[in-house]
Amino acid sequence: MIARHVRKIGASGTFLISILLAAGSAATIAAEAESPWPGGAEVAVVLTYDDALDSHLDVAIPQLDKHNLPGTFYISGARPAVRLRLDEWRSAAKSGHELGNHTLYHPCRKSLANRSWVKSWQDLDKYTLDQFVSEVQTTNSMLEAIDGEKQRTFAYPCGDMLAGGEDVVPALKKLVTGARLFTADGQHQVSDSDFYRVASFDGAEKSGKELIAVAEAARVNNSLVGFLFHGVGGDYITVSSDAHRQLLAHLAAHPDRYWVATMREALAHLQREQARSAQ
Secondary structure, eight states: OHHHHHHHHOHHHHHHHHHHHHHHHHHHHHHHHHOSSGGGOSEEEEEEEESOOHHIIIIIHHHHHHTTOOOEEEEOTTOHHHHHTHHHHHHHHHTTOEEEEOOSSOOBOTTSTTOTTSOGGGBGGGOOHHHHHHHHHHHHHHHHHHHOOOOOOEEOGGGOOEETTEEOHHHHTTTOSOEEOOOSSOEEOTTOOOTTSBOOEEOTTOOHHHHHHHHHHGGGTTOEEEEEESOBSSSSSOBOHHHHHHHHHHHHHOTTTEEEOOHHHHHHHHHHHHHHHHO
């Protein structure tokens, strides 16, 4: 059909079509060259889920799989849903989702505001650095037994970065390839080489519109934007299943704007991109 139309247009028309096709290809190549993300995408999106909750397996992963999008699930090894649903986590990893390290017991600093719920044995203020490191190492080993992966990213429980008053980052650099906390806009800039303070936006109680707006805002700077979720349609610190679904549908509908990756994939790509730019 196309060839028949080209013959009717004639030589000059064929030449014009060739020029337009070449221009379109050149524009695509230029856009991909300017973008730091695969396929010329404007933004890298990382969807993260904390604490190894039942709603991750029951709601979040089925929604992600429906849209063929990967998620990063930060596992607290002692959570009941890890032991009781081990095969489901293994299956999630095989289908492309990342299992990240969120310590064994999810320790947080009890001395900070609104932390009365932290049990004394989970009080990160009372931990030694060695105790914290041991938990991370144990969780790494446990996760490797589940998914076979040796490289792991980390999420700070409660966003806390001190154990017994000591900065945990130097020790973490020997154990994981990057670490996530949370910020107001969720954006990690392409030029930022600190992979142990990777931003994310807390999606709890946000509407689908609000979540989509966060993703859209990151297009201005070609940023990596992270989303942090706990419960999805259940459990605690919850985002509704509908709001979560709306965000995923928006991301999947615009692959030209968004490259959705696991945290491990996104940081590995960003590291390569920064090395290339430095040459």
